Amino acid sequence: MPETALPTALAALLGPAGLLTDPADIAPALTDWRGLYRGAALAVLRPASTEQVAGCVRLCADAGIAIVPQGGNTSMVGGATPGEDGRSVVLSLTRLNRIRAIDPVDMTMTAEAGVVLKAAQDAAAEAGCLFPLSLGAEGTATIGGVLSTNAGGNTTVRYGNARDLMLGLEVVLPDGQVWNGLRRLRKDNTGYALRHLFVGAEGTLGIVTAATLRLFARPRANEVLFCSVADEDAALAVFRRFREADESAIRAFEYMSGLGVDLAVKHIPGVTWPLAERADHYVLVDLASTRPDADLEGLAEQVLGAAMEAGEVLDAVIGGSEAKRQAIWRIREEHPEAQRREGASVKNDVSVPVSKVPELIRRASAACAALVPGIRPVPFGHLGDGNIHMNLLQPEGMDPAAFLARSHEIMEAVNSVVRDLEGSFSAEHGIGRLKTEMMASWRGGAELDAMRRIKAALDPQGLMNPGKVLP
Amino acid sequence: MPETALPTALAALLGPAGLLTDPADIAPALTDWRGLYRGAALAVLRPASTEQVAGCVRLCADAGIAIVPQGGNTSMVGGATPGEDGRSVVLSLTRLNRIRAIDPVDMTMTAEAGVVLKAAQDAAAEAGCLFPLSLGAEGTATIGGVLSTNAGGNTTVRYGNARDLMLGLEVVLPDGQVWNGLRRLRKDNTGYALRHLFVGAEGTLGIVTAATLRLFARPRANEVLFCSVADEDAALAVFRRFREADESAIRAFEYMSGLGVDLAVKHIPGVTWPLAERADHYVLVDLASTRPDADLEGLAEQVLGAAMEAGEVLDAVIGGSEAKRQAIWRIREEHPEAQRREGASVKNDVSVPVSKVPELIRRASAACAALVPGIRPVPFGHLGDGNIHMNLLQPEGMDPAAFLARSHEIMEAVNSVVRDLEGSFSAEHGIGRLKTEMMASWRGGAELDAMRRIKAALDPQGLMNPGKVLP
Numbered sequence A, B: 001m002p003e004t005a006l007p008t009a010l011a012a013l014l015g016p017a018g019l020l021t022d023p024a025d026i027a028p029a030l031t032d033w034r035g036l037y038r039g040a041a042l043a044v045l046r047p048a049s050t051e052q053v054a055g056c057v058r059l060c061a062d063a064g065i066a067i068v069p070q071g072g073n074t075s076m077v078g079g080a081t082p083g084e085d086g087r088s089v090v091l092s093l094t095r096l097n098r099i100r101a102i103d104p105v106d107m108t109m110t111a112e113a114g115v116v117l118k119a120a121q122d123a124a125a126e127a128g129c130l131f132p133l134s135l136g137a138e139g140t141a142t143i144g145g146v147l148s149t150n151a152g153g154n155t156t157v158r159y160g161n162a163r164d165l166m167l168g169l170e171v172v173l174p175d176g177q178v179w180n181g182l183r184r185l186r187k188d189n190t191g192y193a194l195r196h197l198f199v200g201a202e203g204t205l206g207i208v209t210a211a212t213l214r215l216f217a218r219p220r221a222n223e224v225l226f227c228s229v230a231d232e233d234a235a236l237a238v239f240r241r242f243r244e245a246d247e248s249a250i251r252a253f254e255y256m257s258g259l260g261v262d263l264a265v266k267h268i269p270g271v272t273w274p275l276a277e278r279a280d281h282y283v284l285v286d287l288a289s290t291r292p293d294a295d296l297e298g299l300a301e302q303v304l305g306a307a308m309e310a311g312e313v314l315d316a317v318i319g320g321s322e323a324k325r326q327a328i329w330r331i332r333e334e335h336p337e338a339q340r341r342e343g344a345s346v347k348n349d350v351s352v353p354v355s356k357v358p359e360l361i362r363r364a365s366a367a368c369a370a371l372v373p374g375i376r377p378v379p380f381g382h383l384g385d386g387n388i389h390m391n392l393l394q395p396e397g398m399d400p401a402a403f404l405a406r407s408h409e410i411m412e413a414v415n416s417v418v419r420d421l422e423g424s425f426s427a428e429h430g431i432g433r434l435k436t437e438m439m440a441s442w443r444g445g446a447e448l449d450a451m452r453r454i455k456a457a458l459d460p461q462g463l464m465n466p467g468k469v470l471p
Helices: A003-014 A023-030 A050-063 A117-126 A143-148 A194-198 A232-249 A258-267 A296-309 A322-333 A335-342 A354-371 A400-404 A407-420 A436-443 A446-458 B003-014 B023-030 B050-063 B117-126 B143-148 B194-198 B232-249 B258-267 B296-309 B322-333 B335-342 B354-371 B400-404 B407-420 B436-443 B446-458
Strands: A066-070 A088-092 A099-103 A108-112 A166-172 A178-181 A207-214 A221-229 A250-257 A281-289 A313-318 A349-351 A376-382 A387-393 B066-070 B088-092 B099-103 B108-112 B166-172 B178-181 B207-214 B221-229 B250-257 B281-289 B313-318 B349-351 B376-382 B387-393
Touching (some): A003 A050, A050 A066, A050 A088, A050 A178, A050 A207, A066 A143, A066 A207, A166 A194, A178 A194, A221 A232, A232 B232, A250 A258, A250 A322, A258 A322, A258 A335, A281 A322, A322 A335, A335 A387, A354 A387, A387 A407, A436 A446, A446 B178, A446 B194, B003 B050, B023 B088, B050 B166, B050 B178, B050 B207, B099 B117, B108 B117, B108 B143, B232 B281, B250 B258, B250 B322, B250 B354, B258 B281, B258 B335, B281 B296, B296 B313, B322 B335, B335 B376, B335 B387, B354 B376, B354 B387, B354 B407, B387 B407, B436 B446
Parallel strands (some): A066 A088, B066 B088
Antiparallel strands (some): A099 A108, A221 A313, A250 A376, A376 A387, B221 B281, B250 B376, B376 B387
């Protein structure tokens, strides 16, 4: 098919509601929400069914036009933004937004790619179950997106990443074939684990159109603790104590710095100090159990007692009520917004082995301070997973643009420490466009070679989300 | 390299301890432990390091000789047995048997492929941690084997399959490159999930030489229950009750039939009736917690009380002591041996959605009874995962050989029900040689096509464990 025939063919396939070509209509799909990129596209395709997605893929393959799949468009790394050459279309999955099935006996839910994460959580809750994936963008991010990026979030320490919550997928392959792998089996050893290949591939190997997800029993007991701790090592020590005492009760274990909490209190109305005295390091512990009689307060008191005696915990508050639990969580959740209000910052979504978190925080902070005097480290995040958002705020009074001009150097300084600690330069945000250049040096040799072979085998024309993941 | 030069080159690489060619020495490696197959091989290679494995792969690739990786050689499906053409070598991983590292802070262990599963469990226990994978062959099966087959076992309902316990891999690729993917990170979204591709690939895409595994906190409380239940539906209902009450406490949930327990008592010295009255259906519930004060007995009594009132549980015994817990487990663990002593049997390792387990047992039993009058179904296994070993014993007095001659028909009868229930023809044993012919009809079309593309991309010569997995 000549490229000029493509618009007509797509219009015939998708109808007026399914095809946007007006520049004003397609503009929101051409940029990422961090505003790092602005791409170009021939059109935004809005298929309403898996068959229509397959039809789009076949037509584009015939015409040699690339496809950029897009869900809620909340990528932190430009993973859903098209390139600048205008030789691609954006394929939005947002009209594939049905929950196809929920089974509270199997504890599974089959949801289409465009279902918003929050809607999936709500549907599970209505069926008396829990879909535990939870992250900041959950009101916008979609099931297809969180699977294509293997999203993490706050509850990973207990329930795993998006990958771990997925039993089966439906995928439109680059040649337009539909693979129906929507199995809802806990055990199925029948050949290669294709589903794991598409999770985290960021749309470069095919388009996830639906997924069968694991559900869990809903917790009936919950307690949230906010503790000031002596230092980074103490934060880790407290995590170890809780893990040893009841690993299955830890639903989240988050680290925050003194400055991070200061900024949340300073900038966010309604966020207040939960403890009498300020400290330089804090942890938030979220405990949950399906047993109403789990005595989480007893567990907390026992662990905190020992940790205080050891000098690890300086002070602590146990939520005690739903309102107070939410107030504690808000301190953590408002970290990104509070940092935004304070000035420009460079974000690093990195991970290290759990044992190395204290060293990561200390060494990366020192490396950045040596690079930019007055820089303000605001590390926070998922200590229990070894995943720290190693963010760096501009020095007070510095020009934000001048600071951001040094982003690359700052990221390199952090990554150099991460590398030395055998960590990862992308813990939960993926590669997208932002980090493709890092792939060769971090994952090069045999690993990148194997990835390229797989890409070429499944997408020989290279039309699926080009310029993402692979350098 | 001409094929005739291969033995000399291998001898130079591996030394006398690393190369077996005497027919008597290599015989054990040429057959599987079920005795289904007898293959031929030029030699058994016994490399002692990853570098030696890579050297073997390069030499064999040069000479065009296939490689059959072998660990403990306990495959249920002939996955580690060479073909009959004599154009391959067996590569035994058993000399790669070091635990390279254990880190009780990260909760990870890096073990070489030849480490026996039991040795890995013991090493974890010595470090005060738990490596939870547990299965009948654990005294012989190796880490490389359990990962290459994505083994399951008794504790999958709580801790997941082998795949879920793996954070990183070291793999020798078909071209002899060594991929060092031994990362010990909980979160790492940097490109395609290669590690998940090698898990379950049964050595057809490369040779796993080492793995970084997840460890867990060791339970400090444990209780085991043995219950007679009204029927298959009641067995499922009791599982649901425990899951709702405390899903994280369920370490195993096993179904057994009346005949299965009868045979264990009949044939295995020391196995005794735990309940006053015989029944047609039983469940074993293993509860465990890291909290010493978890009150598992209270949990058990609460759930059993409600289940008895609902008529689901007829009678139950709570272990109460370590000796009694082991005695209960023994009834379940001796099922395969008891069946072997009773006569010939046809084994089906199948799975269905958890909600369909009762229907599977009833319908598959009826289908087989219609096929072979007097056939004796002995279904047992992992109800909590939807994975039932749907075994069929020969009719009393029938000639075992005559019965086994009908194996194919019987398996087809079971599989026909499994298929109707959207299940899998191989839940945890894999494909090996035994089930390759089923792949086209169960996983054909786009899925098998994608698998073949990946195989061709990574192993273009087709030398890695040929004749396994893919038809």
